[in-house]
Amino acid sequence: GAVVSQHPSWVICKSGTSVKIECRSLDFQATTMFWYRQFPKQSLMLMATSNEGSKATYEQGVEKDKFLINHASLTLSTLTVTSAHPEDSSFYICSARGRESREQYFGPGTRLTVT
């Protein structure tokens, strides 16, 4: 149980374009989803938290107009990187937590490369 998927697993896009990453909880209802960013050999940096049906809460320093998060249902959250630039290249990982759970279960991650 507690499986989280992400799509795509990797994506290459050109500078100035937008990219959407999907995160799905496959076997449980995720009342809260989290989006993290991870640079090589570094730990996870929380970007934003979203509750189903509510606006996302962004961490300090994360541009909400650049990283659009939608948590439309109890099993799906999306992260859209708008007007991507090479510095946005990174490993993006989502996680999900059920209503009564304390644990976060992570997706496999999405490698974004902006050329």
Add this chain to the structure above:
Amino acid sequence: EDQVTQSPEALRLQEGESSSLNCSYTVSGLRGLFWYRQDPGKGPEFLFTLYSAGEEKEKERLKATLTKKESFLHITAPKPEDSATYLCAVQAYGQNFVFGPGTRLSVLP
């Protein structure tokens, strides 16, 4: 401010050589301490949740313990497939996870 440190930064073990990883934390009101394993290029895999000092949990060759200031992840007779980065995270009540920097474990055959 909640803080998490992990030591050592990297650890190389021979197969079968037991050892421990440390996670030290400062948090106001611990809701939970979490251990994850992360393989290169993949998302973290959940291992354990510890809720209060004195608690212990085991899974195969791994055993996690918790005190009021730190947690240990003991690895008994490790195998090469245990090689990964082990992440510790703490959560205070009403707050998000705070992750440590991780320990990169290499187990040599």
